[in-house]
Amino acid sequence: MPATEQYLRNIKRMHVVFCISVIAFCVATLLMLYKDHNDEWRDYQTTFTKARTLKLEAEQQKAYETAAGSQEEFIQEKNQLEDKRNSLQSELENSNEQFQTLTQEVAELDRQYKQQGSDVRFKRADRDVARANYDLGVRDNIPADELEGLKAKFDALQAEVEAMELAWEQKETELNNKRDALAAITKERDEVSENLTKFTADIARLDDTLDSIAPQGAVKRAKRAFMEWPIIDGFNSHMKVVQDWLPDLHVTLGMTSVARFDRCRTCHQGISQFGAGNVAEFPHGEVDSDDPADWVAENKFPHPYSSHPRPDVYLTATSPHPQADFGCTICHDGQGSATSFLNAQHGPNDPHEEHEWAEKYGHFHNHFWELPMQPERLRESTCLKCHHDVVELGVNPEFGATAPKAYEGWQLIRKYGCFGCHEINGYDGGERIGPDLRLEPTAEEAPKYAADPNMIPGELRKVGPSLKHIAQKASEEFIAYWTEEPARFRPTTKMPRFFGLSNLADAHGANMSSVELAALARHLVNQSTDVTLDTPADGYQPNAERGKTLFSERGCMACHSFNDSDFEGSSADFGPSLTETSKKLLPGEAGFNWLYTWIRDPQRHHPRSKMPDLFLDPYSTPDGIVDPAADIAKFLQGDGPQEFPTPEYDDEAVKNLVTEYLAGKALTNDQFQQFWETRKYPFGPEQIKGDEIALVHDGEGSPNDEQWNNMLLEYLGRRSVSRYGCYGCHDINGYGSARPIGTALQDWGRKDPHRLAPEHIHEFLHHHGQPDGSSTADFVNDAVRKAKTETFNSEQEEEDGLRTAFFYDSLIHHGRPGFIFQKLRDPRSYDYKKVETKGYTERLVMPKFPISEEEAEAIATFVLGLVAEPPAPEYIYQPDEQAKDRNHGEILLQKYNCVGCHMLEMHEMEYAIEEGGLATYSPLPADHARGVKELLKWRRPVAAFTGRTHEVDGESLATVKVAGLPYLAADPEEAPEDQIWAFDSWEPIHVLSDAELASREEAVADGELEQILSPEDVVMPGSRLVIPGSHLVSRKAPRGGHFAEWLVEQLIEGRANGNRYNAWQMSPPPLFREGDKVQTDWLYRFLKDPEQLRHTIVLRMPRFNMSDEEARILANYFAAADGSPYPYQSLPQTEPAYLAAQQAEFTAAHPERAELNTYLEESWGTLNEQLCIKCHAVGGKEFKAGNDPNVIRGPNLEYASQRLRPEWTLMWLYNPRWITPYTSMPAPFPNNQQQFKPLFEGNGTDQTIGVRDALMNYFHLMERQSHQPAAQQVTAN
């Protein structure tokens, strides 16, 4: 080694440098390890463990209390038991010789038994080897003698095994006997032991759990802490990343599709923790404190520790979205594999929250991640990935509305007809990719669809009326006036506004739009063709006053509204408001006849109209013929038509617009100049394909000024219809094969934001943007400031402010949500300062719809959910047949506004009740005990008690919930404590608590319902409940039937003479559990062609413009919704087996009668007795109105066998008020009245069943009767 001075560098300094670099290296390594280990999820897991420990401790405390009153007492009691056991034990050990001997013997026997067991196992193994060797020998075909040898070996071993097994078994018996003997001695001690175990079981279980997460012992704790160290924690530590691997749920990242790994539960540790009965272990709630002890005390847990809401729908194994199959990101989006707040791409719900997150977690807009988590307000959009039919998200008998906002968006799109311009194709090839919202094929397109079975046609009708015959209805002036601003004429219209919007506000725009308006009106009149119009009979004098009554009674107001003080309380908006109708019609006869024809036969004018045929045919009255359609038309005509201004426009603007369409496009500039001067289009009709055909003069010579003007307007009208896409909502002649003009939306939710054109929207919103013209940016800043300082005046203000703020923020970050929201809010704002640099015809055309910002948000939620990325088929919601029919039926209910007239779900009242305040059933002499039982079996009672309580006068009372119809509504002007509600219940309810019911169910395991619930536990349907206003907790409005309820109020004052029940009988009936009542095939026929059933009612079920398929689905819907069998029902009552059994029963019960009549003859006789005929046409005899005002004509009984289900019919006959409390029909055969004595010897129950069976065999019996001589006809005598 050379000396130091020989080195180039000073070796000591080198050592120092080396030392420093090594230290730096160590520091760097440690820093790296620290950074690697310092994951934020560890903190969350630590906190969660703490919270869980505290919660378990609290539970333990509670368990102590339940078991013994307190922990001390528990320990005391436990110690006592232990002492007792120990003393018994020592007593046995010390003073019982027999015990000692037996114990020793048992121990010795046990040892021997185990030894023998071990020997047996060894020998068995040898035997198995011998058998395997023999089997191998057979397989390898070895010589017979060798095989024989192997067999012999096996046999020998097998014999040994069998012998040993026998000995072993004997030993076991011996041992058990000894044990039993011992147990007899130790019985007392064993009982005490068992009690001890039982007594401490709950606590012990909690102890075990606690010990596993927060051990008490020092060693265990040290081990647990040690397992959290870096590197060590890699070896199955309790701190670890929790992940759900979802191999079948893919996510598309850039170019590739990979399985999802959701690591969300790493931080959200409590998310899927549910206790028995799907109760959240860690219910969510915002708590101010950071201390888990406070969370436990309040039983509210903040994010990320809380459990998921709605365990019935999400995460649990019994829910439709079990966590193991679905994970998190399929619904929430975001970066599933992330383990930090930031990387997971949480989506703030508004800029205020975003600021908070920025401060707390360093959150920022990461535009690199394509699928950020959906913010709360748009969360429902992802449901559409799998729920392509959408309807189940809004109306669901099992779960309620689980995605009401997405559902509302879907409804709004259907209401406003967005799909007319923006096709939403739910199919890619034949594969379903999302919700399908497309127009049905036009007449021109239909053959194409018919020819190709792979093409799936759209199903939606255009939302606007047909304009094919518009000239018969309205004038050119009106069309222009209307189109310019529809809401000016009819404030409630759905038609959006195209003109007079911000991008047409400049002088050029205004000039050009007035030309377009005139041209549109001219073209629409030009294209209109005539249909034959009906007229009332000659000399008929329409009566407007009568028309008004008919208008209100014949069902018009189920869909339409009309401003009139007599019609207060009606608010139907399914069809347009008719207040203004008179003003727009052509004057005089023409307008009247059009209206008359339309009312009588809507499809003549518009074959696809949803307006039904209301059977408004003329009828005769004592005062002469009444033509209701004419009367209503007269009424609607009111003050007659209004004058509208002739559209004004500038000739120069006409030229400008024509120039813009033609010059340099269809024609060269020179050709255009020549055309303009000579008025002769340079090409002949055969060379022209487009709208320019309108510019070819078909007469001789050159057109005169008027013709020329007409040609130009017609041309511009055609161009405008195409430009604005009018045919997306209206049928117009000549546009049958035109395509929707807007962007298709089926995958808009994944549209690359770079392909959106925000233009100058940022500047626009900086200066304008609010409805009043003020700056949206200022509004948003203000809202965010208010959110920060918590100075919003109301929740509504907060919601509105932060909504705008959210979408504004999204828009300035070029997000899709902001873009679509602004597009809906102010579609033309994207033209801000753009109109200056583009041609008139390049300006944006999307119209402004009369929607609120809340509705815009709902639409945005829906459209953002259109991603055309369906997961694997097993994840797509595929309803069973029943659910499918229910869902499709639901759509049809809305499509045809069935709910306008019919109440589908009754009113629901929740109210507080005193102990025993519900009058349960107590048998009355008139009741059929059998009927009561059968009713409860047929219609299972629902629980009345909600489990909630309500304070009344300082007393906490249990609340009950009942469905039915109000009989008496409280007077809202009275003080709440004086208000009284009266209410008729429509379904059986039982008064047992859940616990009681469960214990009874347990007691009679697999028992029939009737063994569990007795009639005494049930409040029968049709009971009158009186509810003091102070006890009322909430009222849930019924589903549908608004018109019926309105009409009832009208009729009470009028024709029903103050009788509410009679008024209800005159109105459209509620369809509560209609599926239980009618036969599906009858309903199908009825929907297709409704016959007149009821005679009490003031209107008739109209005939809808419904396809066979739709009628089928709707008929199935009712049965599906009520869980009744469909589409086919058997009628066992018509089958010989049933009838033979009934006959036998009849013979046994009434032997004397049986000698005279068969069972059916007896029944038929009962049916044809003097009772039914009073109100019904029956047995070939027509109903005759007498003078008795109590007699109300009921439906013709002839239909019953085809229309009604037998179970329903029977219940109805037992007591009609169980089914329909307002009915006039009395219970026909009360148990305590021996009517029609010889028949069934006056037994009401037998008569009831017999009449039902007679009704079911009606035609058979009618036929038989008609073949019998009159003298032999069965009578009571």
Added chain:
Amino acid sequence: MTGPHPNLTPSVIFGLGFLYLILFLMNVAWTVRSYKKDGDVNIPSLLGGGHAPVAFWWGLYAAFLSMVTFAHFTGSGNPDQFLIILPDFIKAPIDILVADPRLFFGITLLIFIGIIVFRRQLATPTAGWTLLNASLLFLTLSMTDYDFRQIVGKPDNVPIVAMLFIVGFFTWLYFNRANENDERAAKGLPPKESENNEKVLVWPDLVYSELICIIALTAFLFFWGVCLQAPLEEPASSVKTPNPSKAPWYFLGLQEMLVYYDPWLAGVVFPSVILGGLMALPYIDFNKKGNGYYTFNERKFAVSVFLFGFLPLWVGMIILGTFLRGPNWNTFGIYEFWDVHKLEALNNINLSDYWWGGFGMALPANPLIREFPGIVLTLAYLVFMPQLMAATVFRNFAYRMGFLRFMVFSNLVLMMAALPIKMVLRWVLNLKYIVAIPEYFFNI
């Protein structure tokens, strides 16, 4: 609510405070060094005259830096009123200068020439330190601009910023050493390197040093990896490419060539020629001087040509590609927002369009006829130019190299020159291709 793109935020001001602190500490050290080595300087009579150590001025400067540092640490609470920023009247002209590739290229050329011409003045320690200070101050002040910060602060670009300082340092080092040797040569002394050329030991002089370097560098990389997280962008997608879509920084020079040349030339031929040419250099070089020691005077041509190829054409292009090329491959000033909506008129036409259009004729169908002016020009450039060079400025070279070596040399020089020539043609004439035969993917 502050705007989405604030020039200053409290954390930026606070962070810059640390940069100034480092600068301050560096200058304190420099003041000490200066006090020991630099001696005195005259004080202008205006300030009282007399002498003062140079270190005095450095001390003054360091004191100023300490105040600036203090201001940053204390004034971070109120970004709107913070005054130490780069004013717009400085930003605007800089943006104009660098945002135009023509001006940018001109400036890099000027800097290159300046380096050569003023090498004696610039390669002194004081000048070097002053330049370092100036560049650091420029960087620090520019950081007060949001857009500058976005580009320079991108974790991707940090090594490029470091590279600029490294390139500057080594260029300075080269000239510093070369100047010294050139001066020695002028005095008839041997180069400095030959003075101290005794052998040293493998251990510890070599291996120990290497070990220390390995450990220190690894530690440095660890620190870097911990402090600057790898930048993640969106998942790769062939249907949606990033805008701008950039090559790794060391290829940005090549990518810049793609603006002017067809991919087969810029992506295949030129890189091959560059690699092959660099390998061929020792065989082309006939100058025996300058081996094993720094010198400029003895290798003026070789050094200048290399530096021209390296500084303006390679490093300059990397700077252009990294910091100035933004969305749609448009150029942006360093303080300019990378606006995707910015449009630049980019209509270029081929030489054949000029030629046939100039005669008022339609383009011939046969590509060879159509493109004959470009083909002739290109051939002339590659075949006749070497002859011309051999006959004129490079007569001496041609004589000493011999035909083959001279042809290789001259073609390499011509190819290198082809890039600036094409750039100028593009800028001046909107020339797209000299030879454009897209039918056979052959464009020059």
